[in-house]
Amino acid sequence: MLRVWVAAFLLALTASAHAKTPIKLKPGAGAPQFVRSDLQGHPFDLKTQRGKIVLIDFWASWCPPCIIAIPHLSQLQKKYGARGFQVVGVSMDDSADTVKETMQKIRFNYPVVMGDAKLGNLYGGVLGLPLQFLVGADGKILAIRSGAFAPTALDSKIAAALAERRE
Amino acid sequence: MRLAMRLAILAHLLTVLLLAPLSASAAPGDALTIPASVQIQPAELAAMLKAGDTPPILQVGFSVMYQQAHIPNSQYAGPGNKDDGLLNLKSHVDALPRDRLVVIYCGCCPWEKCPNIAAAYKQLIGMGFTKVKVLYLASNFGADWVDKGYPVIRGG
Numbered sequence: 001m002l003r004v005w006v007a008a009f010l011l012a013l014t015a016s017a018h019a020k021t022p023i024k025l026k027p028g029a030g031a032p033q034f035v036r037s038d039l040q041g042h043p044f045d046l047k048t049q050r051g052k053i054v055l056i057d058f059w060a061s062w063c064p065p066c067i068i069a070i071p072h073l074s075q076l077q078k079k080y081g082a083r084g085f086q087v088v089g090v091s092m093d094d095s096a097d098t099v100k101e102t103m104q105k106i107r108f109n110y111p112v113v114m115g116d117a118k119l120g121n122l123y124g125g126v127l128g129l130p131l132q133f134l135v136g137a138d139g140k141i142l143a144i145r146s147g148a149f150a151p152t153a154l155d156s157k158i159a160a161a162l163a164e165r166r167e
Numbered sequence: 168m169r170l171a172m173r174l175a176i177l178a179h180l181l182t183v184l185l186l187a188p189l190s191a192s193a194a195p196g197d198a199l200t201i202p203a204s205v206q207i208q209p210a211e212l213a214a215m216l217k218a219g220d221t222p223p224i225l226q227v228g229f230s231v232m233y234q235q236a237h238i239p240n241s242q243y244a245g246p247g248n249k250d251d252g253l254l255n256l257k258s259h260v261d262a263l264p265r266d267r268l269v270v271i272y273c274g275c276c277p278w279e280k281c282p283n284i285a286a287a288y289k290q291l292i293g294m295g296f297t298k299v300k301v302l303y304l305a306s307n308f309g310a311d312w313v314d315k316g317y318p319v320i321r322g323g
Contacts, residue, residue, distance in 0.1 A: 021321055022235075063276050065276065065280055092232070093231075116231060117235045117322060125235050126231075126232075126309075127232060127235060127307060127310075127313055128276065128307020129307070146307070146309075146310070147277060147306060
């Protein structure tokens with residue numbers, strides 16, 4: 001009986017350890033769902049974006065390369081929005097007030113929601129910025145990009161994903 | 168086409184100018200002023216931890232990052248680009264002898280863009296610490312520490 005208890009304890013311990021280790025996402029995996037209110041006051045539900053090509057941009061106001069990317073992302077939203085493309089910014093700032101200050105200085109034409117450790121873990125651990133996930137119309141991850149922002153490469157990927165969606 | 172290129176360059180310059188107030192305290196690029204002699208490589212720190220040699224380790228970045236994963240026994244000091252963060256860092260180490268080895272790390276962004284690490288390093292040097300080591304994370308904490316399999320405490 002003692003053995004059973006010890007085995008059950010060890011199993012529970014292992015399960016809890018695994019629960020804390022986020023699963024590293026790869027292209028082809030389903031993009032984890034999330035629903036958050038955006039800082040413009042509207043609800044954002046990733047599930048309702050199904051059918052669109054979505055770019056999830058993990059960023060923060062303290063991240064210089066993330067800030068540099070914002071006008072480019074707005075430009076991509078403007079260029080491809082009508083064809084079924086949607087950018088969503090997920091801020092990993094510690095405070096929404098800081099993000100709102102940033103949003104007064106830079107124009108965003110896409111929703112921005114607040115991220116946190118839970119959402120970060122859901123996406124495999126957001127342990128460095130910038131980090132972007134391009135999600136296909138079927139809700140599966142098409143590409144993951146971290147580090148310096150490359151607008152031209154991203155533009156091509158979005159255009160290809162939109163073309164493929166139409167076929 | 169030329170006009171589009173000019174407009175893109177103009178937009179980029181405007182962004183940089185607009186963001187000047189944001190980056191004034193952040194001072195990205197300051198990390199490049201941290202001498203190589205005080206930098207410690209991830210493998211070296213991981214080996215120290217494995218050997219049971221655990222100096223005070225302080226994370227001088229952002230709490231959302233620390234909550235997700237941090238180095239075992241490291242403490243959250245707060246971002247080096249904020250006065251509050253530097254004050255918190257000071258309070259964490261104030262009681263330590265100035266010749267004690269202290270390790271700091273951030274890893275929020277690529278090394279040359281980190282807004283925190285150089286300010287935190289300067290703070291410790293300014294306090295008289297003589298054995299400060301700065302963990303060199305070229306890309307970020309995820310890529311250069313967690314993904315390498317070095318020990319972490321998860322949370323979030």
